[in-house]
Amino acid sequence: MGFFQKLKAGIEKTRQGFMAQIDALLSGRKIDEEMYEELEDLLIMHDVGVTAATNLLRDLRRLVKDRKILDGEGLRLLLKEIISNSLGEKKPLRLEPGTLNIFLVVGVNGVGKTTTIGKLAQRYKEQGLKVMVAAGDTFRAAASSQLEIWAERAGVYLVSHADGADPAAVVFDAVHSARAKKIDLLLVDTAGRLHNKSNLMQELGKIRRIIDREAEHSLREVLLVVDATTGQNALVQAKEFAQIVPVTGIVLTKLDGTAKGGIVIAINQEQKIPIKIIGVGEKISDLRDFDPQEFAEALFEK
Numbered sequence: 001m002g003f004f005q006k007l008k009a010g011i012e013k014t015r016q017g018f019m020a021q022i023d024a025l026l027s028g029r030k031i032d033e034e035m036y037e038e039l040e041d042l043l044i045m046h047d048v049g050v051t052a053a054t055n056l057l058r059d060l061r062r063l064v065k066d067r068k069i070l071d072g073e074g075l076r077l078l079l080k081e082i083i084s085n086s087l088g089e090k091k092p093l094r095l096e097p098g099t100l101n102i103f104l105v106v107g108v109n110g111v112g113k114t115t116t117i118g119k120l121a122q123r124y125k126e127q128g129l130k131v132m133v134a135a136g137d138t139f140r141a142a143a144s145s146q147l148e149i150w151a152e153r154a155g156v157y158l159v160s161h162a163d164g165a166d167p168a169a170v171v172f173d174a175v176h177s178a179r180a181k182k183i184d185l186l187l188v189d190t191a192g193r194l195h196n197k198s199n200l201m202q203e204l205g206k207i208r209r210i211i212d213r214e215a216e217h218s219l220r221e222v223l224l225v226v227d228a229t230t231g232q233n234a235l236v237q238a239k240e241f242a243q244i245v246p247v248t249g250i251v252l253t254k255l256d257g258t259a260k261g262g263i264v265i266a267i268n269q270e271q272k273i274p275i276k277i278i279g280v281g282e283k284i285s286d287l288r289d290f291d292p293q294e295f296a297e298a299l300f301e302k
Contacts (some may be wrong), residue, residue: 004297004298007280013259017260022042022079025038027073029071036061040057043057045260047231051269052265056079060075060082080299084293084297086265087292087296088292090293092289099184100179100215101220102185104204104221104222105223106204106223106225107241108192109140110227111225111227111237112225113190114189115253117187122154122284130184130185131154131157132158132174134173134186136174136189136191137190140191148160167203168207171211172210175211222248223247223249223276224237224241224247225250227253228253235266235271238271249273250271250276251278253279254279255280261299275290275292277290
């Protein structure tokens, strides 16, 4: 199965839910105000969100008028064009060859953060890089052991302390170990206690200061992991974390598990943070670089 076909299969629930309902709405219909209202309701219902849906409908109305579109099929093509353009260009993860690169990975518990780190570690190890993971989530008892399993599976270095240890101390040791071992990529796990934002802000701020001090200019990405199946809650998490740390990219996991894939559009429109990675299955290869144009093509493919 080719890359495009895998992506298409990975978002099949969204295609059968979100897109099937849009196709049913537009099929054989003339364009009128009632259609616009029903389309807006569908977009909001499928996690596109009020702000993004309003923007899409505004652009859609303008283009329908400018291009003199008369039927639902023509409107469908315009909607594909608008969504594709709104998602912007592909923005891959940043890595500088020949030096230490650090990815700080944040997100609430349960979104697939540790699994994402494990899959990224294995991906880059297979590309020939020397990889290390730092078990900075010392407050969730299972986090370190899960990361240890992933590290063993991927054959990468692991730095961890006892449960309840200072996460910043873990990161300090990891940075120094990474520099001594000439590591190419250090992936840092962090706690996900968003309900206690003040403590989390202090903790992440301390980790960031240690990285900046001990490995100046090495922090390439601050990746926020969110779960696509949580819908608008994922958007709330993106807003909250963006206030705590300078998020450079989003990892959207479990996209294969939702029929409401509109969250991709909502995050892009409302947060202006690029989605860099999507998860469309359980396999290592199902954690993919997000290509907005291919996503739009797969979404609208009949």
